Amino acid sequence: MRILHTSDWHIGRTFHGNSTMDALAEVLWALTEQVRRHDVDVVIVAGDVFDSATPAAAAYTLLGDALVSLHDTGARVIVTSGNHDSAARLGFQSRLLRDGIHVLTDPLAIGQPVTVDDAHGPVHFFGIPYLEPAIVRQHWPEGDSAGRQLRTQAQTMAHAMELVRLGMREHEGRSVAIAHCFTAGVDATVGLEREVRQGGLDVVPVSVFDGPDYVALGHIHGRQELSDRVRYAGAPLHYSFGEQHKPRGSWLVDLDADGLASVEWIELPVPRRLVTLTGALDEILAPAMVAEHADDWVCAIYTDAVPQTEPMRRLRESFPFCAMVQHQPAVTTEAGERSYAQRLRTAVTDADRIEAFLEHVRAGNGATDTEAALIRSVLDERVRAEALV
Structure with missing residues (x-):
C-alpha cells in the first residue's frame, strides 16, 4: 500500500497581511498530481487543516475542492483535526462526505480504525484528533491505565495510544496512527522536571507511539524524522520567514506484507x-540585489547606524513583495562605552542633553549637521519666548 503523509495546510492563514489562498491552492493542486502520478492509495492529512476555529467561507471552498480532487485520483483520504481546527466544524459533515473521504475528529472513536485493504490484507488507520486535556479528560474520568488523571498532552496522548494498541489487538493486520502534537525523543511521560511546550503543546515522548507500522504526525511545520516509522511532514507552504530554509513536501510511505517497506520525501x-x-x-x-529578488517575499534587515526615512516604502518600490523590515544597527555598544546616565552627568546645556539622548538611542551617533542646526533653532526660539514672559 502506498500512503502520502501531509499535514498543517492551515487554510486561511495570512502571511504578513497577505492572503495565502491562491498559493495554497496551487500547491495542493501539485500535491494532487503527485498522488495521481505515484498511484497513492491513501492520503493522510495530520491536523491543522484550517488556520482558525472559525474559517471563512473561502477556506471551506478550498478544502472541499482539494478533497474532491484527491478523491478523484482514486485515493482514499483520511483527515484529522489539529489544535488550530474546530473539531466540531471540521467534522460536522463527516457523515455526509462521499465514500473514501474520512474526517476523524471524535476522541471516543480513537480505537475504531478506518480499514483499507490491499493485496496483502487490511491496513488499519487510527486517527487521533488533537486532544486538549482540559476538554477531553471528561471522556476518560478514570484516567490512564495507572489511574492518573489526564492533565498534560503527554499523558492524554499516551492514553490515546493505549486505545490505539487495544484497537490493533482487536483488528489484525498492519496499522498506521495519525496524531497532532509536539513529539520529542524523551524517555517517559512522567518525571520531567518541568513542562516543556512547543507551539502551545507540551512534549509527547516518541516512545508513546510504539506499536503501529507508521506514525503520521502533524504540528511541526518542517519535516522531521524522529525514527524510521515516526515522522512529521511539515506544512505545504512557508508560513513565516523562520521556515524559509525548510523544504516543503510530503512523505511517500510504502507498506508491504510485513509492514513499513520504504519512505521517500x-x-x-x-x-x-x-x-x-x-x-x-x-x-x-x-x-x-533587486534583480535577483524582485519576485521573492522579502524580509529586509537594514544595518544602518540610524533609522532611515520610510524604509518600507523605499523597499517596496524595488521589492513589490517586501513583507517585513527591521532595523538592526551593525554598531553595538561596547562594554566600556558610557551609559546614558553617565552621558547625562556630563551634559551641561539642553543641547548637550539632546545630543546624549541621540547617541544613546542611535548606537553612538549624535545629531547630524542639519539636525544640530534645527535643535539650536528650536532651543533659541524657546529662550526668546521665555524672555518675553
Whole structure:
C-alpha cells in the first residue's frame, strides 16, 4: 500500500497581511498530481487543516475542492483535526462526505480504525484528533491505565495510544496512527522536571507511539524524522520567514506484507520564495540585489547606524513583495562605552542633553549637521519666548 503523509495546510492563514489562498491552492493542486502520478492509495492529512476555529467561507471552498480532487485520483483520504481546527466544524459533515473521504475528529472513536485493504490484507488507520486535556479528560474520568488523571498532552496522548494498541489487538493486520502534537525523543511521560511546550503543546515522548507500522504526525511545520516509522511532514507552504530554509513536501510511505517497506520525501513547488536580506539599506536596494529578488517575499534587515526615512516604502518600490523590515544597527555598544546616565552627568546645556539622548538611542551617533542646526533653532526660539514672559 502506498500512503502520502501531509499535514498543517492551515487554510486561511495570512502571511504578513497577505492572503495565502491562491498559493495554497496551487500547491495542493501539485500535491494532487503527485498522488495521481505515484498511484497513492491513501492520503493522510495530520491536523491543522484550517488556520482558525472559525474559517471563512473561502477556506471551506478550498478544502472541499482539494478533497474532491484527491478523491478523484482514486485515493482514499483520511483527515484529522489539529489544535488550530474546530473539531466540531471540521467534522460536522463527516457523515455526509462521499465514500473514501474520512474526517476523524471524535476522541471516543480513537480505537475504531478506518480499514483499507490491499493485496496483502487490511491496513488499519487510527486517527487521533488533537486532544486538549482540559476538554477531553471528561471522556476518560478514570484516567490512564495507572489511574492518573489526564492533565498534560503527554499523558492524554499516551492514553490515546493505549486505545490505539487495544484497537490493533482487536483488528489484525498492519496499522498506521495519525496524531497532532509536539513529539520529542524523551524517555517517559512522567518525571520531567518541568513542562516543556512547543507551539502551545507540551512534549509527547516518541516512545508513546510504539506499536503501529507508521506514525503520521502533524504540528511541526518542517519535516522531521524522529525514527524510521515516526515522522512529521511539515506544512505545504512557508508560513513565516523562520521556515524559509525548510523544504516543503510530503512523505511517500510504502507498506508491504510485513509492514513499513520504504519512505521517500516528495518535494512540493514553492510558489514564491522567502528571502532575508541583511545589510545597509543602500546595499539591499542595489540593482543586482533587486534583480535577483524582485519576485521573492522579502524580509529586509537594514544595518544602518540610524533609522532611515520610510524604509518600507523605499523597499517596496524595488521589492513589490517586501513583507517585513527591521532595523538592526551593525554598531553595538561596547562594554566600556558610557551609559546614558553617565552621558547625562556630563551634559551641561539642553543641547548637550539632546545630543546624549541621540547617541544613546542611535548606537553612538549624535545629531547630524542639519539636525544640530534645527535643535539650536528650536532651543533659541524657546529662550526668546521665555524672555518675553
